[in-house]
Amino acid sequence: MERSWWWKAFGILLLAVVSVAYLLPTVVSKGRLPAWYTKYVNKKIQLGLDLQGGIHLVYEVEVDKAVSDKADRLAADIEERLIKDKKVKVRITHEGRDDIVVAFPKKSDIKVMDKKFMADYRANLDEAARDDAAGTMRLRMDENYVREVQDYALRQGIETLRNRVDKFGVSEPSIRAKGRDIVVELPGLGKNDFERVKKIIGRTAQLEFKICDDGNEFMTKLAARVPKGGPIEVQTDTYDGKQRGTVVDTYLQSKDNKALVKFIKGLNLPKTHEIQLGVEQAKDAKGNDLPEKIWRTYYLHRRSELTGEYITDAEVQWDERTGRPEVGLTFDRNGASIFERVSGDHTGERLAIILDEKVNSAPVFQGRIGGGRARITLGGFKDPFALQQEAKDLVAVLRTGALPAPLRKVFETQVGPTLGRDAVKKGVMAFAVGGGLVLLFMFYYYKGGGFIADIGLTLNFLFIAAILCGFEATLTLPGIAGLVLTIGMAVDANVIIYERIREELALGKSARASVDAGYSRAFWTIFDAQLTTAIAAFVLMQYGSGPIRGFAVTLLVGIICSIFTGVVVTRLLMDFVVAKFQPKTLSI
Amino acid sequence: MARWIKPNINIDFIGNRKTFYTLSGLMVAASIGVLTFNGLTRGDALNYGTDFKGGSEIQVEFSREVSSGQVRSALEKSGFKGAEVVRVTDSKRPHFYMLRLTEVSAFSESDQARVKQKLEGVFGKANIARFDYKSGSDKVYIYFKRGFKVSVKQVETVFKTSDLEVQQLQQFGRAEDNVFEVVLVGLDRDIRKVFSMALGKDVVKDVPQVESVGAKMGRQLRDDGIKSVMYAMLLMLVYIAFRFDFQYAPGAVIALMHDVIITTGLFALTWQEFSLSVVAALLTIAGYSINDTIVVYDRIRENVAKMRDRKFPLVVNASINETLSRTLLTSLTTLFTCVSIWVIGTGVLKTFAFALTAGVLIGTYSSIFVASPITILLSEKFAKKKPR
Numbered sequence: 001m002e003r004s005w006w007w008k009a010f011g012i013l014l015l016a017v018v019s020v021a022y023l024l025p026t027v028v029s030k031g032r033l034p035a036w037y038t039k040y041v042n043k044k045i046q047l048g049l050d051l052q053g054g055i056h057l058v059y060e061v062e063v064d065k066a067v068s069d070k071a072d073r074l075a076a077d078i079e080e081r082l083i084k085d086k087k088v089k090v091r092i093t094h095e096g097r098d099d100i101v102v103a104f105p106k107k108s109d110i111k112v113m114d115k116k117f118m119a120d121y122r123a124n125l126d127e128a129a130r131d132d133a134a135g136t137m138r139l140r141m142d143e144n145y146v147r148e149v150q151d152y153a154l155r156q157g158i159e160t161l162r163n164r165v166d167k168f169g170v171s172e173p174s175i176r177a178k179g180r181d182i183v184v185e186l187p188g189l190g191k192n193d194f195e196r197v198k199k200i201i202g203r204t205a206q207l208e209f210k211i212c213d214d215g216n217e218f219m220t221k222l223a224a225r226v227p228k229g230g231p232i233e234v235q236t237d238t239y240d241g242k243q244r245g246t247v248v249d250t251y252l253q254s255k256d257n258k259a260l261v262k263f264i265k266g267l268n269l270p271k272t273h274e275i276q277l278g279v280e281q282a283k284d285a286k287g288n289d290l291p292e293k294i295w296r297t298y299y300l301h302r303r304s305e306l307t308g309e310y311i312t313d314a315e316v317q318w319d320e321r322t323g324r325p326e327v328g329l330t331f332d333r334n335g336a337s338i339f340e341r342v343s344g345d346h347t348g349e350r351l352a353i354i355l356d357e358k359v360n361s362a363p364v365f366q367g368r369i370g371g372g373r374a375r376i377t378l379g380g381f382k383d384p385f386a387l388q389q390e391a392k393d394l395v396a397v398l399r400t401g402a403l404p405a406p407l408r409k410v411f412e413t414q415v416g417p418t419l420g421r422d423a424v425k426k427g428v429m430a431f432a433v434g435g436g437l438v439l440l441f442m443f444y445y446y447k448g449g450g451f452i453a454d455i456g457l458t459l460n461f462l463f464i465a466a467i468l469c470g471f472e473a474t475l476t477l478p479g480i481a482g483l484v485l486t487i488g489m490a491v492d493a494n495v496i497i498y499e500r501i502r503e504e505l506a507l508g509k510s511a512r513a514s515v516d517a518g519y520s521r522a523f524w525t526i527f528d529a530q531l532t533t534a535i536a537a538f539v540l541m542q543y544g545s546g547p548i549r550g551f552a553v554t555l556l557v558g559i560i561c562s563i564f565t566g567v568v569v570t571r572l573l574m575d576f577v578v579a580k581f582q583p584k585t586l587s588i
Numbered sequence: 589m590a591r592w593i594k595p596n597i598n599i600d601f602i603g604n605r606k607t608f609y610t611l612s613g614l615m616v617a618a619s620i621g622v623l624t625f626n627g628l629t630r631g632d633a634l635n636y637g638t639d640f641k642g643g644s645e646i647q648v649e650f651s652r653e654v655s656s657g658q659v660r661s662a663l664e665k666s667g668f669k670g671a672e673v674v675r676v677t678d679s680k681r682p683h684f685y686m687l688r689l690t691e692v693s694a695f696s697e698s699d700q701a702r703v704k705q706k707l708e709g710v711f712g713k714a715n716i717a718r719f720d721y722k723s724g725s726d727k728v729y730i731y732f733k734r735g736f737k738v739s740v741k742q743v744e745t746v747f748k749t750s751d752l753e754v755q756q757l758q759q760f761g762r763a764e765d766n767v768f769e770v771v772l773v774g775l776d777r778d779i780r781k782v783f784s785m786a787l788g789k790d791v792v793k794d795v796p797q798v799e800s801v802g803a804k805m806g807r808q809l810r811d812d813g814i815k816s817v818m819y820a821m822l823l824m825l826v827y828i829a830f831r832f833d834f835q836y837a838p839g840a841v842i843a844l845m846h847d848v849i850i851t852t853g854l855f856a857l858t859w860q861e862f863s864l865s866v867v868a869a870l871l872t873i874a875g876y877s878i879n880d881t882i883v884v885y886d887r888i889r890e891n892v893a894k895m896r897d898r899k900f901p902l903v904v905n906a907s908i909n910e911t912l913s914r915t916l917l918t919s920l921t922t923l924f925t926c927v928s929i930w931v932i933g934t935g936v937l938k939t940f941a942f943a944l945t946a947g948v949l950i951g952t953y954s955s956i957f958v959a960s961p962i963t964i965l966l967s968e969k970f971a972k973k974k975p976r
Contacts, residue, residue: 143717158806179722183801413678444590478868478937488925532827
């Protein structure tokens with residue numbers, strides 16, 4: 001035999017050994033393998049919900065929050081139009097869930113709220129009360145619009161969750177509406193992964209940008225009322241507010257989050273403002289980090305200048321100074337221009353970046369900022385690896401968009417497989433019979449050649465299984481059936497080649513020449529046929545989501561392995577037979 | 589050495605191509621016809637399972653140990669086909685199950701109309717904003733106009749006087765929304781009956797919840813799927829046109845659509861459950877069909893270069909004959925697996941394998957009688973415009 005033949009044979013053997021090693025943790029039950037082994041080789045083929053069940057989570061969609069947010073946005077929109085287009089002074093407040101109260105300091109200005117102005121909001125708002133003499137007006141969210149917003153929150157919630165779970169790489173999840181809740185079922189995962197997925201699912205990922213109202217007398221007055229010696233302390237910071245001179249920021253801080261939240265809840269805040277909390281790492285007198293967290297307040301204008309809706313992309317990047325991971329945001333064109341305007345109008349003021357109702361950071365605008373980029377820093381209590389993972393998860397949720405309403409987990413349980421044990425048993429038997437018939441037939445029809453094809457098929461199955469194991473793919477019963485079918489179809493390559501070899505033999509060529517011609521002629525046929533299918537699989541993988549993508553991956557893996565075993569492996573064996581025994585004719 | 593198809597076989601596939609065009613055309617038309625007919629008479633073109641249509645999720649707590657097999661067979665005996673039976677691990681409730689059925693209604697359409705009419709009569713049409721019943725659940729939501737004063741008692745009376753048993757009636761959500769939730773008796777009673785008949789009296793301890801569940805394959809997922817299939821076909825067309833010749837491409841794609849449409853038509857005709865697995869089967873059929881067609885095309889291309897003196901239709905016929913042995917053998921090996929899964933498997937696997945078996949047969953037929961003859965049709969069209 002030629003040297004290259006031995007190399008190739010050695011390569012294939014090595015692949016087979018690696019595949020078997022990879023598959024061992026899937027096939028052998030846990031605890032039967034030595035620990036040193038599972039430490040290095042621990043990937044497993046997951047079984048789908050139908051075969052082994054999984055975790056069942058029920059989330060309630062807090063639709064009223066979505067409605068309230070919508071009212072907020074409508075209020076902001078009306079305010080902006082009144083001030084910018086109509087050039088009047090106005091105070092707008094959002095009351096309860098549905099009501100927007102418009103008050104004009106100059107009472108006669110109420111005339112700008114005419115039919116024409118209101119026409120734009122006809123579908124969203126109803127006029128609940130109007131007092132021309134007092135210059136006030138009460139608008140209420142339209143009933144049908146409220147329901148529309150609620151329905152949308154549920155529908156969009158499902159889509160967002162699906163995208164997030166997809167991004168995380170869980171295959172074959174089941175996500176569906178149940179009444180007014182969302183049910184998520186995930187097939188078996190490691191415990192750590194479960195926790196991470198649950199965190200990603202539950203995350204609202206609502207991103208808001210609001211201007212801090214530092215130096216407002218509300219806070220200085222409030223500071224005087226904080227009981228001394230309690231868990232809450234008063235602090236001040238100063239910073240350079242550019243044209244505003246030096247700004248003194250008075251805030252409250254506490255290591256006791258609950259006490260702080262309770263204290264703030266009891267306050268009578270002006271309707272235009274709100275207090276949000278941010279978390280920092282406690283420091284000792286010298287400025288060294290202490291292990292505990294400390295919460296502080298931010299006094300903010302209630303209106304949000306920008307939201308996560310304007311983000312087109314998010315990515316993990318590294319802070320050049322500290323080397324810590326952070327998340328970079330890119331705004332769309334609209335968002336970029338708003339950001340530029342806001343940064344110009346509020347130079348010297350601080351912008352609070354609020355993620356899920358927690359202030360992430362509040363940098364001072366140094367001037368007008370173009371380009372439409374911003375970044376989110378991550379809390380520094382974790383090791384770099386955990387931080388990087390946190391950044392990745394944050395990117396995943398920001399890219400898939402915010403949930404239109406917060407989700408509250410109401411139920412979590414473990415569920416069994418959806419298919420009965422007998423169904424699985426019968427399924428496995430069907431696969432064995434089907435696969436066995438194919439092998440037997442090939443041997444019957446092509447004799448020696450068939451035996452070689454059978455070796456190729458067995459290796460094919462082994463390789464496909466090992467690759468799927470490497471992807472940690474989730475297999476459902478129909479998925480396995482698809483694999484068995486791939487085997488049925490993989491025979492195609494061998495049939496094409498053998499039929500070709502028979503034709504060449506019939507033309508009177510020698511055994512070696514027939515094998516050469518058969519393989520080389522058949523190769524392009526196989527290549528074209530499989531590549532056309534592969535193109536389809538590739539497109540399905542790119543654009544399809546959920547189960548369709550899973551199918552495409554299996555198909556693609558099947559195609560690659562089938563070509564390899566059908567063309568390379570059987571050729572090698574055929575060459576061996578021809579070279580070793582130098583037969584006059586072939587058993588084919 | 590076995591050889592079932594003689595090497596010098598020469599069947600005239602092309603001569604009768606008009607007959608096969610007609611036959612295929614009729615089959616495709618019949619499939620579309622059955623789909624439309626079902627859509628008109630049964631409300632749905634296909635017997636969509638819970639994957640697509642959603643249905644009811646019913647929680648059942650049994651008073652003693654019952655296996656999931658027993659639950660399933662009890663349901664099947666009572667005509668609930670394709671039920672999903674899931675056991676819930678719960679330390680407080682050791683025999684707890686979740687059943688997912690295709691839509692069962694607790695509230696018939698005539699009852700709905702009757703109650704709605706009565707409500708309108710009692711409270712005035714203008715005061716009822718919406719009357720909402722999600723089929724599959726046992727809950728009705730009545731939205732009154734905001735600010736309209738109505739009590740739980742008043743609503744309950746309407747249901748009672750309409751001979752409908754109410755399990756629970758309460759205000760839903762925020763008071764200002766003025767929404768009432770009515771939980772009807774019906775489905776839970778039916779479920780109790782099913783199990784007590786099959787498994788003995790008092791086997792059901794509680795039916796804590798009956799709720800409608802949405803489809804697993806939501807609208808976006810479905811749209812994504814359809815879009816990706818379209819793109820896939822387009823790219824295959826381009827690739828075939830590039831690797832072979834333009835006249836080959838349409839035939840392959842038409843054959844593929846032919847196979848998928850007829851298989852779907854068979855599902856409409858036999859009214860078997862159409863689930864996500866069947867979609868996977870249809871995609872597999874598409875892959876198989878294209879594979880089969882390309883092998884024949886490849887031979888045609890080779891022979892066009894070899895047999896310069898022969899007319900194109902004859903070359904095509906010779907190519908089909910030469911590859912016939914391979915076409916049939918591959919179909920056979922594929923059928924081995926499909927048929928054994930069809931015969932031995934149960935439930936999802938059975939419908940999955942049914943789709944594949946049908947698809948492989950149709951795919952084999954189409955690669956011989958549809959795809960290649962269409963290339964002749966197109967080459968004739970081209971020849972007229974651009975004489976060689």
